[in-house]
Amino acid sequence: MATPIDPQEVPDLVGLDDLHADYLALLDARPEYERAELFYNGLVDEKYSSPKVARLLSKFGLNDFPSFNLAHIAVDAITDHLHLNSVTIEDNALDNVLDDIRDANDLDEELPLLMHNAGKFGDAYLFVWPETDQSGNAVGVRMEPQDPRVARVFYSTENPTVMERAIQSWETGAKETLTVRANLYYADHIERWMHRGKVPKDARRAKWVPFTEDGQPASIPNPYGQVPYFHYRTARPYGIPLHVNAYGPQLAIDKLVRSHLATVDYQSFPQRYALVDPTADLSGSQTGDFHPEHPVDGISPEEPGDSQLDADPAALWNLDGYKEVGQFDAANPDHFLKPFDRYIKAMAQATQIPFQAFDSTGDAISGESRRVANEPLYVRVEHLQKDFGGTLRRSYAFALEVLGESPEDITINWKPVRNINDLQGWQTLLIKHQMGIPLDVIFAEAGYNSADIDSWLANAPGTETPNQAPQQADSNEGVTPNERPN
Structure with missing residues (x-):
């Protein structure tokens, strides 16, 4: 078994200088993660160059019209190919241990979600730590995915491959009862801090204090010699959302869709006009069809009556008093639909996702042609399989170490991306x-x-x-x- 955590051996709190800077770095990173999620979910607000246009769309109720969202495809097309077949180990005696870890942490459901979040945000984390009994002995292991908006890791400036520490921060209460909690994870210990109220940006005004309100010490030893966080990322040192290059085309598509919908009413019900002839004699027999009070035909405006303007195909309308009638042409839909298709192609090109993933209505292509078109996608998926697989291997190795095992040759088996x-x-x-x-x-x-x-x-x-x-x-x-x- 792993070395038990002795609550009496409390290390010194040394992370106050790191704490405030790390907390601010976590806050600074959140807006981009929030933006990535908004674009993925199609909830981003559109910006208009003309305030008048924005007011008109608001009048029509189109400012809140749901996004015609295509950006999420740039994430789903890649993460849907990340199928984890199995995790195996050379020592078959540990197979049952791996099964217990997987079942206890619902990893069959959690790991696909973690990898999907890593694609959507660019970063995602897996926290691994022992479940202990009252004596401090490890009786199990927790493997918990964590959102990059509440956790962040930091690497050595001298050696960027070495993780120096991690921070996890969350809030409880609100307004007068607001409390900010923050845990710092080092290779040799964990520090727990709290702050009453909103944390100021000026470190000199911040009032961080050790957290001991649950009866546990503010500093807990880490006997495993490494930060218990595992970083799943699409780039280094921090990831980039897989759909980041779809942001621009998606905004253009949203604007085209909303502008087109604003003209649909006029295409369905054209706006008509009639030009009055000021020299016309308005005492003709058709006056009752146009005068609101029907002064000469004896028909009450409150009762239905037959119009003298027949809609038969061969009928001739005599319109007294009007020089010309007509209707305004609505905006040509091609002015919206052709750029719409072009922006979809731009999104496919910018994200390096095959066009058929965005538009499946085109001509069918052969299997060989499809494989050639999908080659850039396959390469990116295999790259993520390599990176995520290495991180997952280290995660399982650490989990087994927590349980006192010495794992060797852990193999991550993925479903092959290419298939014929x-x-x-x-x-x-x-x-x-x-x-x-x-x-x-x-x-x-x-x-x-x-x-x-x-x-x-x-x-x-x-x-x-x-x-x-x-x-x-x-x-x-x-x-x-x-x-x-x-």
Whole structure:
């Protein structure tokens, strides 16, 4: 078992200088995370160059019209391919321990959400810490995903690969009862702080005090020698939202959609006009169709009556007093729809997401063409599988260390991104195999994972594995071509 945490061995509080700066850094990072979530959810407010246009759209109720959101596709198209098949370890005796950790922390549900948040925000964290009994012995392990708006890690300036510390901060109460809590995590101890009321930016005016109100010490030893936070990120040192390049096209699309909707009423019900002839004699028989009080036809305006203007196709309307009638043309929808399509293409180009992910209504393309178009997407997914897989491996290794185990060779198995499931693709693979390419390479190109391939080849009768092929060749040494078996 891991070294028990002795509450009597309380380290000194040394992080006050770090605390305020780290807290402000956490606050400074929040607006960009909030912006990323707004764009992902299609809730960003549109800005208009003309205040009059903004007032008109408000009048029509279009200022609150839901966004025609496409930006989220730049995140979903990548994270939907991050399928974690399994986490395995060379020592089979630890398989049950891994299963217990996964079940106790609902990792089958939490890990996909964590990786999705890492794509949406650019950063996400996994906090790993022991569950202890009253004696301080580790009886379990907590693996808790944390939002980058409440937690942030900090790296060494000298060596950016070394995580120096982490902060977690949240608020309780409001106004007069507002309390800001903050925990600092170091490689050797954890510090717990609190601040009554809103924290001022000036460190000299801040009044941070150690938190001991729950009966626990303000400083807790960390016997594991590392910061218990694991950083899932799309870039270094801090991540970038996968849809950040979709922000501009999304704003343009929102503006086009709202402006187009403002003209739809005029396309459905055109606005008409009639030009009066000042020299016309208005005593004609059609006056009752236009005069509000019907002075000459004897028909009451309160009762329905037959109009003298017949709507039959061959009818002729005699309009006394009017020189010309007509209607105003509504805005041409092509002025909105053509730029709309162009901005969708711009979003696909800017985010390096295949266009068919944004628009599936186009012509069907072959499997090979689709794979070529998806190649940049596959490369990005595999890059994240490598980065997230390394972080997840370290997370599990630390969790097992907390439980007193010494894990070796933890393997993260992902569902392959590339897969071939069309006839043309398999025919190409068959030709490759007939040309001498081994089956394990063929299966790998088809998109199957290495564990399944090894199992199939091991159980397939008469199948040569790559290690057996050289032995076959050696057994034929010294045999003439005529003597070799067919």
